[in-house]
Amino acid sequence: MVSEPAVRERYARRFERIMVDELQDVNAVQLELIKAIARENLFAVGDALQSIYGFRHADVELFERLGAELDRSDRRKTLTTNFRSLPEIIEVINGAFEAELGERFRRLRAGRSAAEGAGTGREAVELLIVDKCADWPAEPGAATAWRLAEARALAARIRGLVDESGAAPHEIVVLTRATTDLRSYERALEDRG
Numbered sequence: 001m002v003s004e005p006a007v008r009e010r011y012a013r014r015f016e017r018i019m020v021d022e023l024q025d026v027n028a029v030q031l032e033l034i035k036a037i038a039r040e041n042l043f044a045v046g047d048a049l050q051s052i053y054g055f056r057h058a059d060v061e062l063f064e065r066l067g068a069e070l071d072r073s074d075r076r077k078t079l080t081t082n083f084r085s086l087p088e089i090i091e092v093i094n095g096a097f098e099a100e101l102g103e104r105f106r107r108l109r110a111g112r113s114a115a116e117g118a119g120t121g122r123e124a125v126e127l128l129i130v131d132k133c134a135d136w137p138a139e140p141g142a143a144t145a146w147r148l149a150e151a152r153a154l155a156a157r158i159r160g161l162v163d164e165s166g167a168a169p170h171e172i173v174v175l176t177r178a179t180t181d182l183r184s185y186e187r188a189l190e191d192r193g
Contacts, residue, residue, distance in 0.1 A: 012037040020044040023066070027057040031066070049104065083111035092125045128153050143181040148188070151181070155188035 018038050020026070023046035026034070034042065044066075051060035070076035082090055087110035098105045130153055136145035143151075154174065161167040176182065 008036045012039055016041065018042045020046075022046055022050075024048050024051040024060050024063040025053040025056075025058040026062060027059060028062060031062050049101065078106060080106050081109045081111040085110065086112055087114045089125050092127075126157070128157060143184040147181050148184055151184045151188035152191075154185065155192040158189065159192040 015037060018034065018041055020034060020042070021044075023044040025046075034044075046063050048060050048064055048067075051058060051063070054060075067076055085093075090108050090110040094107050098107060128150070130146055130150040132146045134146065134149070136149045158169075158172055158174075161172060162169060174185065176185070
């Protein structure tokens, strides 16, 4: 397409605006196509720290180079305000990732007030840690032994929240990195009622 100027021009004229979400996950061919039809009308969103599609030939360096180009022409904006999470959660995220990522990390600001989450009398964020190197008993056909231990620790904590502090189950959210071992968590939660 890029080698055919008439085709490129036809598509470039066809789109008044071009929006690309998750730009950090594009590969070289996709970015070449985007650039071929974009004329000062590209709006792209992405985060290099969330790049996960290397197995599909995505190259986060392409995203970072385009970001540098946009910086030079003063056409790049960095969003650091999070409107989804309460300040307590943002504080934990900043504390955990700033030390881990160093200069690549940009501190987040909460776009919500602490008052929006007030009234529960409970901590907004808790950290449960399971030693991956411990000698946990495994179950045949199940997730890794440490993942089972993590699921059981989480289920025990949730049971405690419900029983001891009056939390309603629908007020509790569990975020997981992947869905691979969800059945282990479900089973642990079912075992705790």
